[in-house]
Amino acid sequence: MLSLLFPILVATAGAQQPSAAPATPASSLRISFPVVKYKLDNGLTVILHQDSTVPMVSYHTWYRVGSRDEQPGTTGAAHMLEHMMFKGAKKYSGKDFDRVLHENGITNNAFTSWDYTGFYQNLPSSKLELMMDMEVDRMRFLAIRGEDLKSELEVVAEERRWRVDNNPMGLLREALFGEAYRKHPYRWPVIGTMEDIMAYTPEKLRFFYDRFYVPNNAVLVLAGDFDIEKTKKMIQKHYGSLKAAPPIARHYPDEGTQTEPRRKVVQSDVQSPTVMISYPGVASGHPDSFALDLLASVLGNGTSSRLHKRLVYQGQIATSAGSGNLTNADPGVFIASASLVPGASASKAENWLREEITRLKTGKIEARELEKAKNQLMKDFIDGLTTIDGKAQALAVNEILFGSYEKLFSDLDRYQAVEIKDLERVARQYLVPSRETVAILEPRAKNKPAAGQQGGQ
Amino acid sequence: MSRMKMALGAVMFFVSACSSSPKEAGSAGTAEGGFKLRSYAEEKLDNGLRIIWIKDDTLPRVSLSLMVEVGSIDDPRGKEGLNSLTAGLLDQGTAKRSAPQIAEALDFLGADFNQSAGSDFTTLTSTGLSPSRDRVLELFSEIILTPAFNRTEIQRRTAVVLASIRKSEDQPSVFADQASDREIFGDHPYAVPAVGTLNSIKSLRRTDFMRHYFAYYRPNNSILAVVGNIEPEFQDKVRAAFKKWTRAEIRRPERKSAALKSARVALLHKEGLQQTQIRMGHVGIPRSNSDFMALRMANVILGGAFASRLNQKVRDDLGLTYSIHSVSDARLEPGSFEISTFTRHEKVADTLRETQALLQHFVKEGVTDAEMEAAKALLIGQFPAALETPDRLAFNLMVLRRYGISDDYLRNFQSNVRAMTRDQVNSAIRRHIHPEKMQVLIYSDENAVREQITKMGTVERVKFP
Numbered sequence: 001m002l003s004l005l006f007p008i009l010v011a012t013a014g015a016q017q018p019s020a021a022p023a024t025p026a027s028s029l030r031i032s033f034p035v036v037k038y039k040l041d042n043g044l045t046v047i048l049h050q051d052s053t054v055p056m057v058s059y060h061t062w063y064r065v066g067s068r069d070e071q072p073g074t075t076g077a078a079h080m081l082e083h084m085m086f087k088g089a090k091k092y093s094g095k096d097f098d099r100v101l102h103e104n105g106i107t108n109n110a111f112t113s114w115d116y117t118g119f120y121q122n123l124p125s126s127k128l129e130l131m132m133d134m135e136v137d138r139m140r141f142l143a144i145r146g147e148d149l150k151s152e153l154e155v156v157a158e159e160r161r162w163r164v165d166n167n168p169m170g171l172l173r174e175a176l177f178g179e180a181y182r183k184h185p186y187r188w189p190v191i192g193t194m195e196d197i198m199a200y201t202p203e204k205l206r207f208f209y210d211r212f213y214v215p216n217n218a219v220l221v222l223a224g225d226f227d228i229e230k231t232k233k234m235i236q237k238h239y240g241s242l243k244a245a246p247p248i249a250r251h252y253p254d255e256g257t258q259t260e261p262r263r264k265v266v267q268s269d270v271q272s273p274t275v276m277i278s279y280p281g282v283a284s285g286h287p288d289s290f291a292l293d294l295l296a297s298v299l300g301n302g303t304s305s306r307l308h309k310r311l312v313y314q315g316q317i318a319t320s321a322g323s324g325n326l327t328n329a330d331p332g333v334f335i336a337s338a339s340l341v342p343g344a345s346a347s348k349a350e351n352w353l354r355e356e357i358t359r360l361k362t363g364k365i366e367a368r369e370l371e372k373a374k375n376q377l378m379k380d381f382i383d384g385l386t387t388i389d390g391k392a393q394a395l396a397v398n399e400i401l402f403g404s405y406e407k408l409f410s411d412l413d414r415y416q417a418v419e420i421k422d423l424e425r426v427a428r429q430y431l432v433p434s435r436e437t438v439a440i441l442e443p444r445a446k447n448k449p450a451a452g453q454q455g456g457q
Numbered sequence: 458m459s460r461m462k463m464a465l466g467a468v469m470f471f472v473s474a475c476s477s478s479p480k481e482a483g484s485a486g487t488a489e490g491g492f493k494l495r496s497y498a499e500e501k502l503d504n505g506l507r508i509i510w511i512k513d514d515t516l517p518r519v520s521l522s523l524m525v526e527v528g529s530i531d532d533p534r535g536k537e538g539l540n541s542l543t544a545g546l547l548d549q550g551t552a553k554r555s556a557p558q559i560a561e562a563l564d565f566l567g568a569d570f571n572q573s574a575g576s577d578f579t580t581l582t583s584t585g586l587s588p589s590r591d592r593v594l595e596l597f598s599e600i601i602l603t604p605a606f607n608r609t610e611i612q613r614r615t616a617v618v619l620a621s622i623r624k625s626e627d628q629p630s631v632f633a634d635q636a637s638d639r640e641i642f643g644d645h646p647y648a649v650p651a652v653g654t655l656n657s658i659k660s661l662r663r664t665d666f667m668r669h670y671f672a673y674y675r676p677n678n679s680i681l682a683v684v685g686n687i688e689p690e691f692q693d694k695v696r697a698a699f700k701k702w703t704r705a706e707i708r709r710p711e712r713k714s715a716a717l718k719s720a721r722v723a724l725l726h727k728e729g730l731q732q733t734q735i736r737m738g739h740v741g742i743p744r745s746n747s748d749f750m751a752l753r754m755a756n757v758i759l760g761g762a763f764a765s766r767l768n769q770k771v772r773d774d775l776g777l778t779y780s781i782h783s784v785s786d787a788r789l790e791p792g793s794f795e796i797s798t799f800t801r802h803e804k805v806a807d808t809l810r811e812t813q814a815l816l817q818h819f820v821k822e823g824v825t826d827a828e829m830e831a832a833k834a835l836l837i838g839q840f841p842a843a844l845e846t847p848d849r850l851a852f853n854l855m856v857l858r859r860y861g862i863s864d865d866y867l868r869n870f871q872s873n874v875r876a877m878t879r880d881q882v883n884s885a886i887r888r889h890i891h892p893e894k895m896q897v898l899i900y901s902d903e904n905a906v907r908e909q910i911t912k913m914g915t916v917e918r919v920k921f922p
Contacts, residue, residue: 029517029586029588031516031517053515053845054492054841054842054844054845055492055841056841056842056845095764095769095773098763098764098769098773099764099831101763101764102762102763102764102831102834102835103764103830103831103834104834104838105834105835105836105837105838105839106835106838107762107763107835107839107842108763122839122842123838124837124838124841127838150776151773151774151775151776152776153776154776154777155772155773155776155778155779156779157801158732158776158777158778158779158799158800158801159779161731161732161799161801162630162732162779162780162799165731165732166629166730166731166732167628167629168627169627269727269728269729270624270627271623271624271626271627272620272623272624301564302560302564302569303560303564304557304560304561304563304564304565305564308560309557312617313556313557313613316613316616319617319620319621319624339624341616341617341620342620342623342624368565371565372564372565372567375565375566375567375586376564376567377567378567378586379567379568379569379584379585379586380567382516382517382518382586383518383584385516386516386518386846386848387842387845387846388845
């Protein structure tokens with residue numbers, strides 16, 4: 001479901017509806033809120049949700065482009081372009097963008113993922129038209145100047161050092177994905193390799209921009225305090241003249257079926273090991289994604305979960321342990337992980353994780369565990385809707401992945417329909433030993449020279 | 458995964474009001490466009506417990522939040538981390554239920570119990586779905602009123618805390634923050650992480666937790682906020698659950714506030730670091746200081762937003778970092794003013810020089826009228842977001858009570874921000890920001906920065922912890 005956050009230690013935040021059992025506390029809950037959706041002639045998808053709790057608007061512009069649209073040699077291009085979107089267009093050039101937002105009381109940020117790139121602002125309602133003017137300007141006329149890029153790629157290089165090279169958990173995640181995928185672009189990091197980052201040119205990014213930053217590849221979501229009819233007119237006025245681009249042909253390599261277990265060990269100057277085990281999963285919206293989300297929750301969501309009880313509470317070898325089912329636009333991964341206490345053995349943790357995974361296939365999953373997982377997912381779903389920004393995000397991610405924001409609500413029923421036998425089936429079908437990838441972060445042996453990342457089978 | 462652009466900065470904007478939580482509305486002002494505070498009610502039980510009620514039916518959700526007016530600032534010397542671990546033990550067993558039973562009961566409802574034990578206050582929160590609110594209340598009050606402090610659970614929890622303390626070294630940003638606190642606060646309790654140190658945690662015994670709990674966990678030392686789908690019937694249940702809690706006189710240790718020190722540059726070395734973390738800061742103001750708002754505005758202009766001077770210069774113009782920001786952290790006692798950033802090893806001297814020059818110019822010349830207008834727009838424009846959810850309002854109301862600030866702070870935020878003058882801001886800057894008193898911390902691999910360091914004058918090699 002929501003792959004906005006990297007769900008290693010948390011179960012996927014997903015929509016769900018409680019089980020059919022009448023005793024379920026959450027079973028009476030039905031969630032929905034009014035949404036208007038339409039398309040402009042140029043293909044821009046518009047989603048509007050009016051909510052006047054505060055005199056503000058959450059303004060989201062998401063593009064269907066992420067790191068999966070890159071090639072070896074230009075990894076990280078989608079993310080680099082995201083940064084360049086703040087470096088000026090035509091009407092708002094150079095540093096105008098940040099400055100004008102600031103002067104008008106607007107905060108903003110952006111993110112890039114495997115499959116999409118999103119820009120969002122929180123603005124006083126009175127600034128809606130200004131914001132639209134600014135977003136249209138950079139959707140159509142981005143500058144991408146050489147001198148800006150030169151300094152911004154140093155910023156991104158610093159970001160990479162901060163997230164990955166100087167951050168052991170970042171190194172481990174990168175190692176896991178680099179091993180779990182061999183063909184599909186999910187194998188390289190969203191931020192890109194340092195080599196590629198330092199080699200971007202305006203031309204490489206321009207290619208990306210022209211191809212993907214077009215109205216028919218974008219979703220505009222507004223949630224907050226505005227008048228629907230007036231806003232529709234405003235949108236037509238500002239976005240209406242943008243030209244549609246040719247449809248984007250997309251071909252992503254099929255990862256194929258993994259036949260042998262894989263293994264990667266990363267050594268770093270850490271106090272204790274972290275162990276991750278992953279299995280190829282499914283894409284967002286796949287019929288099995290609901291059962292897999294709930295299965296991950298049974299295995300590792302919360303302090304009463306199987307993994308926490310076994311590794312943290314009883315075994316006392318980990319400070320945290322969890323599980324998550326990552327579903328992207330293309331098939332994701334089911335991950336279980338544990339962060340160990342100093343001195344604990346990585347191989348013991350690996351064995352215990354694997355035993356708990358095996359137990360999902362061979363042992364019994366209790367009805368109470370499934371019901372708990374459904375309640376937890378329902379709570380996460382509702383927690384995600386407490387702000388206009390949260391609602392806008394939830395609408396945007398469903399629209400961008402499925403072309404249908406309604407999934408946000410209708411998926412609740414899909415979760416509700418999951419039964420124990422579904423959990424048992426997906427456990428057997430997906431958590432297959434020959435498709436396992438283990439990635440381990442371990443303390444470097446003393447007296448060895450320091451280095452970045454070391455691989456090893 | 459990729460909340461790429463300045464994720465830190467975005468969080469920081471909200472965090473600047475108060476170190477203990479990201480959502481104090483201090484970061485923004487009362488609204489444009491007729492924004493009004495949502496209504497809330499307040500009462501005091503006979504035992505002294507203050508209860509704030511905020512009814513909100515937009516989602517089938519309730520939250521119960523108790524702020525206890527005790528923080529790591531109250532930890533006895535040598536027993537740092539006592540307050541944090543006491544809070545961490547509350548849900549590890551009660552008179553009626555074991556730790557696993559509590560975890561199972563809460564998880565089954567989709568509910569949770571979270572502890573946040575900061576320097577000035579401790580917040581315990583449960584949120585749940587409305588259909589199970591009675592059960593959530595039962596568990597929440599049981600955890601808070603009848604913790605067992607069972608020896609085995611103490612042992613277990615202590616082991617996890619010790620491991621976590623050791624593992625904080627694996628996160629360079631966190632580790633640098635902790636080391637910087639020590640540089641800034643010297644021997645004041647704010648110098649030590651709220652979670653404690655390896656030695657202090659090892660010294661804690663069951664009697665310490667019991668004594669701490671009974672000394673501070675009292676209704677007359679606490680504020681309860683109840684938010685969401687709440688009917689009069691549920692309110693009665695809340696009152697009934699907490700009325701048996703007994704009051705007691707609260708005695709606090711004597712303390713001396715932290716004071717400014719002469720400038721120093723400290724180098725903390727770790728072999729193999731791939732990037733240098735930099736902090737510079739000094740003792741700041743308490744929340745009660747009348748310059749609080751002026752300094753907050755100054756901070757927006759200096760380093761509290763995307764378009765701030767520090768970010769525009771050091772990140773956007775010079776490409777020296779991904780994130781640079783400043784924080785004026787006002788607490789119960791004088792907190793800190795601090796600038797945080799990181800850069801590649803070969804640019805440490807450049808980054809320090811540029812940042813210090815910018816800061817000196819900022820203090821000497823002050824802010825401009827245009828900057829004042831922009832900062833006002835940002836604070837006023839974003840204020841409603843800081844109080845958007847009833848949970849955020851509840852948290853703000855509790856924090857204000859803890860710091861002895863009237864709710865008028867929220868009601869008049871907009872007009873107070875509008876009325877602020879450039880002179881007020883500039884004189885607050887001169888009074889409270891002291892470039893010549895900076896405690897600079899460089900967390901790096903000395904081998905990679907040695908040449909730059911030798912040109913910096915006196916640099917002290919320090920160890921941490």
